[in-house]
Amino acid sequence: MDFLALPKIDLHCHLDGSVRPDTIIDLAKQYNIELPEDRDAVVQSLTVPEDCKNLDEYLACFSLPLQVMQTEEAIERISFELYEDAALENVKYLEVRFAPILHVNKGLSLDTIIASAVKGMKRAEEKYDIKGNYIMSVLRMFPKDSIKDVIDAGKPYLGKGVVAFDIAGGEKPGFCAEFPEYTQYAIEQGYRVTVHAGEQWHGQNVYDAVTMLDAERIGHGVHIQGNEDAYNIVKEKQVALETCPTSNVQTKCIHQFSDHPIAEFKKDGIVVTINTDNRTVSNTTMTNEVKRVCETFGLTKEDYAEIYKYSVESAFASDEVKQHLMGFVEQI
Ligand SMILES: O=c1[nH]cnc2c1ncn2[C@H]1C[C@H](O)[C@@H](CO)O1
Numbered sequence: 001m002d003f004l005a006l007p008k009i010d011l012h013c014h015l016d017g018s019v020r021p022d023t024i025i026d027l028a029k030q031y032n033i034e035l036p037e038d039r040d041a042v043v044q045s046l047t048v049p050e051d052c053k054n055l056d057e058y059l060a061c062f063s064l065p066l067q068v069m070q071t072e073e074a075i076e077r078i079s080f081e082l083y084e085d086a087a088l089e090n091v092k093y094l095e096v097r098f099a100p101i102l103h104v105n106k107g108l109s110l111d112t113i114i115a116s117a118v119k120g121m122k123r124a125e126e127k128y129d130i131k132g133n134y135i136m137s138v139l140r141m142f143p144k145d146s147i148k149d150v151i152d153a154g155k156p157y158l159g160k161g162v163v164a165f166d167i168a169g170g171e172k173p174g175f176c177a178e179f180p181e182y183t184q185y186a187i188e189q190g191y192r193v194t195v196h197a198g199e200q201w202h203g204q205n206v207y208d209a210v211t212m213l214d215a216e217r218i219g220h221g222v223h224i225q226g227n228e229d230a231y232n233i234v235k236e237k238q239v240a241l242e243t244c245p246t247s248n249v250q251t252k253c254i255h256q257f258s259d260h261p262i263a264e265f266k267k268d269g270i271v272v273t274i275n276t277d278n279r280t281v282s283n284t285t286m287t288n289e290v291k292r293v294c295e296t297f298g299l300t301k302e303d304y305a306e307i308y309k310y311s312v313e314s315a316f317a318s319d320e321v322k323q324h325l326m327g328f329v330e331q332i
């Protein structure tokens with residue numbers, strides 16, 4: 001298979017984890033933000049170390065990108081460049097997520113932050129054969145008082161570049177109990193819902209995210225393995241798992257790539273998708289993720305076509321866009 005040429009879909013990609021290192025350097029110089037001593041050191045600070053111990057250490061790599069992403073121009077540019085990078089490797093549809101509340105440090109309003117991200121995406125959609133949507137993330141460890149503000153700020157963009165609500169950040173057992181009020185509010189406003197769960201070993205969080213938070217998709221979800229209730233509900237309800245295999249190895253969600261359950265899940269009728277999570281932090285691309293999954297687990301073109309179709313079906317896109325994306329299946 002020519003993995004670069006294959007049509008691809010990425011449903012789980014963080015904006016702040018997917019910034020080009022050279023853009024960070026450029027913007028940091030412009031804004032007088034202190035940088036590590038040379039380009040290699042910048043790349044090192046943005047990319048997860050080989051011996052990363054857990055998700056919390058992984059999340060430390062977001063500090064520098066977030067420092068530069070505090071102006072309209074920076075957010076618009078980074079959004080455009082992410083869609084451009086994906087388009088150039090034949091990603092036909094990309095859902096990008098980020099937490100608007102992490103971009104208010106220099107006084108931007110939530111509206112300006114969201115508008116800038118959407119504007120960069122629209123500019124790339126005009127230039128390249130790619131379509132996209134944004135997902136508004138909130139962080140589990142942050143104070144809850146701004147969550148509804150984020151949901152309200154994204155509402156005018158629903159169907160115009162924003163589609164869904166997500167809960168991200170470090171994962172603790174039982175976190176879902178704190179969030180039904182917020183996912184319910186998001187659903188009432190017209191958002192779709194996806195939740196990061198079952199990434200740091202807590203399969204029960206996946207069950208809770210589906211039953212308590214009405215999550216339609218789950219970010220990662222790897223740890224349904226070992227939790228019968230979680231496994232069964234994901235299978236029965238055909239909840240799509242947004243798996244991000246390279247990231248899962250780095251955060252120690254799994255031990256090594258060949259231990260990833262994606263192929264086993266697929267064989268058993270679970271809806272699996274292949275995604276990047278963070279192109280820069282995880283030092284990956286969709287081409288790399290699809291190649292590694294297909295080669296490690298001996299997946300055929302037909303297997304990949306099925307996974308591609310799962311991604312189309314579970315995308316938070318309009319029917320028109322889904323139909324357009326289905327048109328690429330024959331290129332697989
Ligand atoms: O894989 C992840 N799990 C949980 N949280 C994550 C992951 N990747 C990124 N994040 C967090 C850090 C970012 O600052 C935030 C919004 O994109 O989402």
Ligand SMILES: [Zn+2]
Binds near residue numbers: 168
């Ligand atoms: Zn993620």
